[in-house]
Amino acid sequence: MIEMLKKVQLFESLNDEQLQHILSIANKQIFSTGSVLFHENEPGAAFYVLLKGSIKIFTRGSSGEEKVLSLIGAGESFGELSLIDGRPRSASAQAVEPSTVLTVTAKPFLELLRHHFDITHHIMTELCRRLRDTNQHVYDLTFLDARTRVLKNLILLANRHGSRIGNKITIRIPLNYDELAQMAGVPKQALSQVLRDLEDRLILSSGSNEYTLDLSRLNG
Missing domain, CATH: 2.60.120.10 (Jelly Rolls)
Incomplete structure (x- = not known):
């Protein structure tokens, strides 16, 4: 112990x-x-x-x-x-x-x-x-739009709970969509739209309670 x-x-x-x-x-x-x-x-x-x-x-x-x-x-x-x-x-x-x-x-x-x-x-x-x-x-x-709040929350979670290999950070988050939306301060629909857009652009990939950010694509 x-x-x-x-x-x-x-x-x-x-x-x-x-x-x-x-x-x-x-x-x-x-x-x-x-x-x-x-x-x-x-x-x-x-x-x-x-x-x-x-x-x-x-x-x-x-x-x-x-x-x-x-x-x-x-x-x-x-x-x-x-x-x-x-x-x-x-x-x-x-x-x-x-x-x-x-x-x-x-x-x-x-x-x-x-x-x-x-x-x-x-x-x-x-x-x-x-x-x-x-x-x-x-x-x-007060000042940021929903998309920016979602991105910022993902980066904060990556900094605190992520595991980085090269340009990719894997974040294990045992929270559902409702809880992630609450943390970001956005409606669930807005969270889903932003995550779907990030996945379409290959910036984000997701699995069961797990998300992987590709920092090289995010910076681009």
Whole structure:
């Protein structure tokens, strides 16, 4: 398990003894596809580190419509916000494929922040990144057309979750069309049109939960 923790960016500065301490205060949990880890507006009780699988972070509007905010991949952490500010969860988290997480409850998590500045600094940096992403998303929704938003979202997903060989980046995304459209902030029909156009131009190829971008054609 320590070898798995070494692959988590949050813990990359810790030695084996410190990683063993992490394991002593954490619980490993396995969630099946569709399992909800926590709901929006409920009290925050734990912090999570994803070891394997994928977790979507989403909110729901007053009429029940869903908005996917982000896709968490292996090695990433989430759920810290409500533990830090004491407010209810700002979003829900759901496994979109079988997922393994380490769970740290509130009190040990806050103790961890007090004693490990590197971890605290990493979490602060991550929260700042999310705020910048939110600001950029508001700008995109205001000023960018649907096609540009879809392209930008694909590139962002490629940067965070893609595997590159030469000019091609393969992105494994366990999300359906509705969820991808929500992330890009476009109607499902607009997403389908853009993806179909990219495939016709051989910029994009797709398989089951997988997309491959040909950067040489995209730049052209």
